Amino acid sequence: MTREHQMALYRSMKLIREFEERCLDMAIAGEIIGGIHPYIGQEAVAVGVCSQLTERDFITSTHRGHGHVLAKGADPRRLLAELLGTLEGFNKGRGGSMHAADMKLGILGANGIVGAGGAIGSGAAWVAKARGNSEVVVSFFGDGAMSQGVLLEAFNLAAIWSLPILFVCENNMYATSLKLESGLAGSAARRAEGFGMVARTVDGMDVEAVADVTGELIQRCREGKGPAFLECSTYRFFGHHSVLELLGVEFRDPDEVVRWRERDPIVALGAKLGDDVVAEIDEAVKGTIDEAVEFAKNAPSPDPKDALMYLYSGTAAVRPGVIL
Amino acid sequence: MHAMNRALHAEMAADEDVLLLGEDVGVGASGVTSGLLPRFGRERVLDTPLSEQAFTSFGTGAAMMGKKPVIEFQISTLIYLVFEQIVNQAHKFSLMTGGQVSVPVTYLVAGSGSRSGWAGQHSDSPYSLLAQAGIKTVVPGTPADAYGLFRSAIRDPDPVAVFAPSALLESTAVPDSGAEEIVPLGEANVLREGGDLTVVAVGQHVGTALEVADSLSDRVDIEIVDPRTVYPFDWDCLRKSVNKTGRLVVIDDSNRMCGLGAEIVATAAEEFDLVAPPRRVCRPDGTVIPYALALDKALVPGPEQLMQAISATLKL
Structure with a gap:
């Protein structure tokens, strides 16, 4: 991998980290309402995978989706504007953290229901295949989604119809609080093999390794060799979502958290690039996020009278809650 | 049944983005889907495995990419199985994305209500549930309306559910006049x-x-x-x-x-x-x-x- 490529990967991971750290602060401070599911710790997965995609390829994202969306090229200003519920957000303040997506970048929604993106991605992959110009779909999900029947059904559809889709399982070892071994019989990758898919496992804390193996699997998809599966072992440095963080709920062994934090993918790649390069990129990223915060905080709020705007793409008369 | 079959033939001929998917649609097991596979081929008529949840969201994904899928459910109660995929996914995408995307899918329930002798799990009329959730929902009472509403449903930019009452699908009491007029949604x-x-x-x-x-x-x-x-x-x-x-x-x-x-x-x-x-x-x-x-x-x-x-x- 060239140094330029490594620098690009580092910059993208750092952007996600800086974005998420700022968001976590804002969520805990109540500036972001509801809550967020921080991607901190898992950056190498989104960045490594998306580094192998073009603007014409598609992804489906998850409730822990900021990293995927940023790695696919979304403008952090507009992502943060969405999290603050403003009209400058991708979803004009109608989606929030779990649904923020710039669909112009081929992001087919970030989904609040675990495992829901796989079948949607398969439908998109079917259309991509019919178009015949080598576009592919990547569907991201966590290890918890491997217990959702609809995702396993989607594997089957993708396999029988030989669809150009890469299923990326971000195995962060916890389905909210349930440990992997308590919730998953067998292994994720072996299950995928059962559907006749090529399945690989990779160290999800090594962005270069993720990028390399993704590149091979995506190439297969582009060549019409059917779906593939990639299991990335990774870890979320913080809890499941910001509210648990705020409440101080931690169900993981503190030593385990420390061990994984020592394998921080950003620090690891930074060490290869050297302090000067890292300092320069970090400074630039910080400036980008400062600017995003400034932009989002000054963005206009939607008008309450428009609360049901966009409910239908076509027309339908909707009656109000009270008729006097 | 013949009216709905004609509607599907007409709409698939008129718009090449219209796809048909579901169980046994290739052989036209419900009658509504007969003759479509030979005419339009496997690129547009997809026989699915028995995976209602996945193929319903598959339709959502295809719709987000510009297609207009018609998804057939041969049993009305399969709607319960895919409530999440219709109500919580397809229906919500327009608002949740701030209007970035539309999901023009048609859910065809080819046999709603009692079919006399099919008992507990095959005899419901769950259209009120979809209406309550805000899904555009039609229930035709005549062959002419079945034809005209079905075509409007396929053309609509939003998810639309079409419930064809079993009692009418199997009935010859009301003859199919062969009318081919589009019936707009939302008009009694x-x-x-x-x-x-x-x-x-x-x-x-x-x-x-x-x-x-x-x-x-x-x-x-x-x-x-x-x-x-x-x-x-x-x-x-x-x-x-x-x-x-x-x-x-x-x-x-x-x-x-x-x-x-x-x-x-x-x-x-x-x-x-x-x-x-x-x-x-x-x-x-x-x-x-x-x-x-x-x-x-x-x-x-x-x-x-x-x-x-x-x-x-x-x-x-």
Whole structure:
């Protein structure tokens, strides 16, 4: 991998980290309402995978989706504007953290229901295949989604119809609080093999390794060799979502958290690039996020009278809650 | 059935983005889908495995990419299995994305309601659930409306559910006139004009209501409104009718609790000029259709109950 490529990967991971750290602060401070599911710790997965995609390829994202969306090229200003519920957000303040997506970048929604993106991605992959110009779909999900029947059904559809889709399982070892071994019989990758898919496992804390193996699997998809599966072992440095963080709920062994934090993918790649390069990129990223915060905080709020705007793409008369 | 089959042929011929997917659609097991695979090929007619949840969201994904999938469910209760995929996914994408995407999918339930002898898990009419959740939902009561509404549903930019009542699919009582007119969504039809009482009749009960109105014609003058689209409902048409007659009876194949009839009666009570309390003829609360034919028929609304409700409302 060239140094330029490594620098690009580092910059993208750092952007996600800086974005998420700022968001976590804002969520805990109540500036972001509801809550967020921080991607901190898992950056190498989104960045490594998306580094192998073009603007014409598609992804489906998850409730822990900021990293995927940023790695696919979304403008952090507009992502943060969405999290603050403003009209400058991708979803004009109608989606929030779990649904923020710039669909112009081929992001087919970030989904609040675990495992829901796989079948949607398969439908998109079917259309991509019919178009015949080598576009592919990547569907991201966590290890918890491997217990959702609809995702396993989607594997089957993708396999029988030989669809150009890469299923990326971000195995962060916890389905909210349930440990992997308590919730998953067998292994994720072996299950995928059962559907006749090529399945690989990779160290999800090594962005270069993720990028390399993704590149091979995506190439297969582009060549019409059917779906593939990639299991990335990774870890979320913080809890499941910001509210648990705020409440101080931690169900993981503190030593385990420390061990994984020592394998921080950003620090690891930074060490290869050297302090000067890292300092320069970090400074630039910080400036980008400062600017995003400034932009989002000054963005206009939607008008309450428009609360049901966009409910239908076509027309339908909707009656109000009270008729006097 | 023939009308819906013709509608599907016509719409697939008119727009190459229209796809058909579902179980046994290749062989046309339901009748509605027959002849489509030979004509349009496997690129547009997809026989799916028995994975309703995945192929429903598969349709959502294809729709987000510009296709117009028609997804067939041969059993009405499969709608329960895919409630998440329709209500929580396809329906919500437009608003949740701030209008970035539309999901023009049609869910075709080719056989809703009792089919006499198919018992507990194959005999429901779950259209009120989708209407309550805000899914555009049509329940045609005649072959001409089945044709015209189905075509409108496929053309609509939003998810639309089409419930074809089993009683009509299997019936030859109402002949398929071969009409090929598009029927817009959201427009009710006054099938019979009258001044004494309005009957709202849904799906197969359009026929029931016409029969009852005729049998009472020497004593009362009944107006029959077929909503055709149950959501969004054509309140203006009903308002005009009820404000004229002052009396309302609804016949609908939903359960009593929170069924479509409940909403129509509630709206009439809130907003219309009634001279008598409105009534519903529907299934009992929480109905599970038993197997034995006499038990099945005891729970599904029919002409006798409608006649009784009309008589009570008019104090005949």
